[in-house]
Amino acid sequence: MAINVLIVDDSGVMRSMILKSMRLSGLQLGDVHQAANGKEGLDALNEHWIDLVVADINMPVMNGEEMIDEMLQNPALKDIPVVVVSTEGSKTRVVRLQDKGAKFIHKPFTPEAIRDTVKEMLGEEVCDDVAN
Amino acid sequence: MSQIDSIVASTAVETMEKLAFLFSFPDEERKEAFPGPAIAGKVGFNGLFSGSLALRMTSSVLPELAVNMLGLDDEEETNQELHLDAFKEMLNVICGNLLPALAGEEAEFSIDAPEVITADDSDDVIEFQKAASIVRLMLEDGHCDLIFFMDGKTPEDILASAPEQIAAP
Numbered sequence: 001m002a003i004n005v006l007i008v009d010d011s012g013v014m015r016s017m018i019l020k021s022m023r024l025s026g027l028q029l030g031d032v033h034q035a036a037n038g039k040e041g042l043d044a045l046n047e048h049w050i051d052l053v054v055a056d057i058n059m060p061v062m063n064g065e066e067m068i069d070e071m072l073q074n075p076a077l078k079d080i081p082v083v084v085v086s087t088e089g090s091k092t093r094v095v096r097l098q099d100k101g102a103k104f105i106h107k108p109f110t111p112e113a114i115r116d117t118v119k120e121m122l123g124e125e126v127c128d129d130v131a132n
Numbered sequence: 133m134s135q136i137d138s139i140v141a142s143t144a145v146e147t148m149e150k151l152a153f154l155f156s157f158p159d160e161e162r163k164e165a166f167p168g169p170a171i172a173g174k175v176g177f178n179g180l181f182s183g184s185l186a187l188r189m190t191s192s193v194l195p196e197l198a199v200n201m202l203g204l205d206d207e208e209e210t211n212q213e214l215h216l217d218a219f220k221e222m223l224n225v226i227c228g229n230l231l232p233a234l235a236g237e238e239a240e241f242s243i244d245a246p247e248v249i250t251a252d253d254s255d256d257v258i259e260f261q262k263a264a265s266i267v268r269l270m271l272e273d274g275h276c277d278l279i280f281f282m283d284g285k286t287p288e289d290i291l292a293s294a295p296e297q298i299a300a301p
Binding site for chain 1: 224
């Protein structure tokens with residue numbers, strides 16, 4: 001089952017790393033959209049069907065936590081799974097994000113960490129059998 | 133090497149290795165900034181305390197940094213924009229891992245967008261004399277200096293008040 005993904009990070013290199021890691025890990029990807037901040041991320045969510053959001057926290061214009069808060073206020077977006085990929089080291093903030101329904105992966109990350117987290121959220125069918 | 137220097141060094145060494153397969157070790161014999169050409173960047177932060185982390189690195193390492201971070205094949209070309217983006221992201225990740233290592237995992241920080249100070253040499257854009265910590269690293273094909281600044285507080289204030297410093301990654 002291919003999933004449409006939105007990757008939100010102000011670093012183009014990091015967005016590429018996340019995408020490559022997702023492909024390497026065997027996740028079946030459909031349409032992939034990218035955004036450089038939370039505001040752009042919300043615009044993409046309003047324009048495209050997205051099954052999964054992968055987002056950083058520290059971004060200009062609108063940070064990742066603000067974007068998640070906006071998603072939770074929108075009935076059309078509130079149930080979209082969110083994985084936060086961040087250097088965030090504050091346990092307080094990580095727990096707060098998790099209480100909002102997000103999963104958390106710490107940078108630097110491995111492809112396996114992304115795969116296992118996405119499988120946990122969306123189920124085994126999002127992965128290629130070969131990669132499993 | 134002071135405790136804060138040790139934390140900065142171990143965080144940077146491990147982050148560069150995990151993020152970009154750049155292997156480094158403290159160059160304790162070198163007491164001065166390495167000769168250029170070098171790229172220098174800075175990222176600010178605020179929270180429990182405010183300050184910034186600067187990173188100065190041999191310019192010729194940039195292509196390898198970008199290729200490794202992106203997992204590119206040797207024959208794939210990169211460009212200056214990718215090099216600078218990779219450098220800034222590495223600085224961002226080092227800073228993000230350093231702050232909880234210094235202040236404990238309960239402290240919250242907001243990290244600014246990293247910026248390049250200079251991409252073409254000059255070791256006088258960084259005010260080394262105001263630094264709380266200076267760590268000099270040797271890379272396989274160059275050098276890397278990390279310069280940590282804190283506003284107001286001293287390193288001893290931070291390390292003494294941190295309830296539980298997490299191990300550097």
